[in-house]
Amino acid sequence: MVTVADQLARVLAAVVALPPHEVALADAYDRRLAADVRTLVPIPAWENSAMDGYAVRYDDVAHAGPDAPVTLRIVADLPAGSSLDPALAPGECARIMTGAVLPTDADAVVQLEHTDRTDPMAGVADTVTVLRTVERGQHLRGAGEDLGVDALVAAAGTTATGTVLSALSSAGHGSVRVHPAPRVTVISTGSELVAPGAPLRRGEIPDSNSLLLAGLVRRAGGEVLAVLRVPDEPAALEAAIARAGGSDVVVLTGGVSAGAYDPVKQVFAGSDDVRFASVAMQPGKPQAFGRLPSGPLLFGLPGNPVSAWVSFHVFVLPALLALQGAPVSELTVTPSRATAGADWGTPPGRTQYLPARMTLVNGSLVATPVASRGSKSHLVGSLAAANGYAIVPAEVDRVHAGEVVDAVVIGTDHPLT
Amino acid sequence: MVTVADQLARVLAAVVALPPHEVALADAYDRRLAADVRTLVPIPAWENSAMDGYAVRYDDVAHAGPDAPVTLRIVADLPAGSSLDPALAPGECARIMTGAVLPTDADAVVQLEHTDRTDPMAGVADTVTVLRTVERGQHLRGAGEDLGVDALVAAAGTTATGTVLSALSSAGHGSVRVHPAPRVTVISTGSELVAPGAPLRRGEIPDSNSLLLAGLVRRAGGEVLAVLRVPDEPAALEAAIARAGGSDVVVLTGGVSAGAYDPVKQVFAGSDDVRFASVAMQPGKPQAFGRLPSGPLLFGLPGNPVSAWVSFHVFVLPALLALQGAPVSELTVTPSRATAGADWGTPPGRTQYLPARMTLVNGSLVATPVASRGSKSHLVGSLAAANGYAIVPAEVDRVHAGEVVDAVVIGTDHPLT
Incomplete structure (x- = not known):
């Protein structure tokens, strides 16, 4: 033995x-990455607005308030995706939509709601009046605020789920080496x-x-x-x-x-x-x-x-x-500790692997045999309920409900460890 | 709102x-069953041997033992799949392999090791000597011992995993109605x-x-x-x-x-x-x-x-x-109780759904935010680590490590509940 x-x-x-091959991200779903993948571009790629509003020079609005409105001239309109970088002289601003890149001359965003032009669907006017101050840098998302360039996005061996593929794309990748x-x-x-x-x-x-x-x-x-x-x-x-x-x-x-x-x-x-x-x-x-x-x-x-x-x-x-x-x-699986949900017998002299229904009761793992008559190995009809198994050492004769046993949860994308 | x-x-x-359609079991993988499925044949389908050995009439060997060997005449050889049902007169037996159907005249199986013919690869001899007694019914698997005819195998809505399809096949089905x-x-x-x-x-x-x-x-x-x-x-x-x-x-x-x-x-x-x-x-x-x-x-x-x-x-x-x-x-998901693995802030006035890494620590569920800087919703690079989310009520301002929160585990085939 x-x-x-x-x-x-x-x-x-x-x-x-298996030898890896390079595939488009859309074809990499559910495959494992063959190497660590790092950012080619920062995430976010550009310093951009977190709000629909107006990109301003902070000094212009530092003292703005309901009793001290500040009127600025609108010199540009920046929807998301705009490649414009309008120069902003003092007293000037640009309308900006969420996700649009901040003009180099701006250092804050005033949200629409804090101006006299709260209707986002309206056309762009000549001027806007700011009714509240902001902090320098407010409502901005800095380039690389999530991950800088050459940062680890996903390690070798990671499964390319939708979230992983999404991150790889944001990091500048169009394809990736995966194992087939x-x-x-x-x-x-x-x-x-x-x-x-x-x-x-x-x-x-x-x-x-x-x-x-x-x-x-x-x-x-x-x-x-x-x-x-x-x-x-x-x-x-x-x-x-x-x-x-x-x-x-x-x-x-x-x-x-x-x-x-x-x-x-x-x-x-x-x-x-x-x-x-x-x-x-x-x-x-x-x-x-x-x-x-x-x-x-x-x-x-x-x-x-x-x-x-x-x-x-x-x-x-x-x-x-x-x-x-x-x-x-x-x-190599590291079993979790689980509470036995029922009594069961175990075979003498061999480690038992008992198909079990794993559940969380008040946040704690419970393992219950799926075959009501114990571990009879021909009970195929019961096996469908198993989402894990208990592992009982050879020297144990019987497991009693409430005792702690080793157990493995299967069927998870991210194994619970 | x-x-x-x-x-x-x-x-x-x-x-x-979606309207269901009937497909071969091999094509039903990962689909949901459109209706309850019940057994057409019992599981197991036949009373069969759980051991390699000899199918005997119990009365012949009731008093067998090392000091009282009983020699029986071998009148048939029954591999798994054999359709034979040899008549056994008193003093007669049949060699039988694991899974083979028990002759109608037999009511127990003596395992090879308790006879004088322990080599399973040897040809079939004329006689075998039984060296130990058995109980009536020993080493038999009764027809329907797992599930009888017309028993529920899998309920409507069950996902057809390998184990479910295996059970449907054992229950006599070759195809099944599933939702596409x-x-x-x-x-x-x-x-x-x-x-x-x-x-x-x-x-x-x-x-x-x-x-x-x-x-x-x-x-x-x-x-x-x-x-x-x-x-x-x-x-x-x-x-x-x-x-x-x-x-x-x-x-x-x-x-x-x-x-x-x-x-x-x-x-x-x-x-x-x-x-x-x-x-x-x-x-x-x-x-x-x-x-x-x-x-x-x-x-x-x-x-x-x-x-x-x-x-x-x-x-x-x-x-x-x-x-x-x-x-x-x-x-409708019923959240589990989990222990917060870190401190985090929450937004005022709205229920927070915070992507989290769900782990089991000593068998208990722990929820830890995947974005180290809190719940900033643009941290796409961090999202890949999430296998669940915490749900924090609107009236909570801040969650502290060690507190109990509601959390949902995702990415499991059998959701942990």
């Missing part, structure tokens, strides 16, 4: 990030499996793992190239694997145990490429992992759906993240 | 879920905007909102049909809106204030279709919402990126979820 940590270390040692999506082939093995919805003869069951794994791969940022289903025949499995040569990853379910008909075991018995391990976890004990001579990483997960789900999150997900260039800190 | 709740109610009153992805056109308005990466003349800034909104729409399950950028000219905006006629939703940013050049305001001034509101929130006060005569819902969000981000989460996201058939409980 190997520990979960050792098996994961073996997996991660075999993975390097890992291309994944999913193969379900089992002579008992038929296509979803097909009528069942005695002994047959619908293939559910291919949908499960394809969905998990997509959620993890992978591109599902193909989904295949093969009977428990080594030749059929070898043919399916041959078809997966263009993939970065092949995820197999089933056939990794020691049964008489386990095809993964048979195809790779004695192989140096793919090795079998008994991992000290429950579920998920039998695992196969390696790299095919044709290039793809290969994961052989147990066929039981809950075992496959747990194995995916513990071993495959970190590999998919690493292929996408995720930072090392995301590859 | 209208309250956030009233404005959201106006939005939701105008939205109905809302088709969204994103339009940035502003004469100051240029394409990301384009050189900047004085007064110009890169368009960042179109990337921001397109990313948020995709994260929310929408399909981005087109991303357009128009100057502050009513004719240009009208042309862009005309192009968006095939969309379910048009999201505009900018041009909703009272400035002299705000084109959204000009195009829809006095319109019965699209109405403007001053909402008692900060940022996000100016909002436009309505339905175009050509069909699409129209949202006019403030152009400031942080205002657009907040407005999206408070008004557009619930509408996109409703179009996809999300349950009512997901449309």
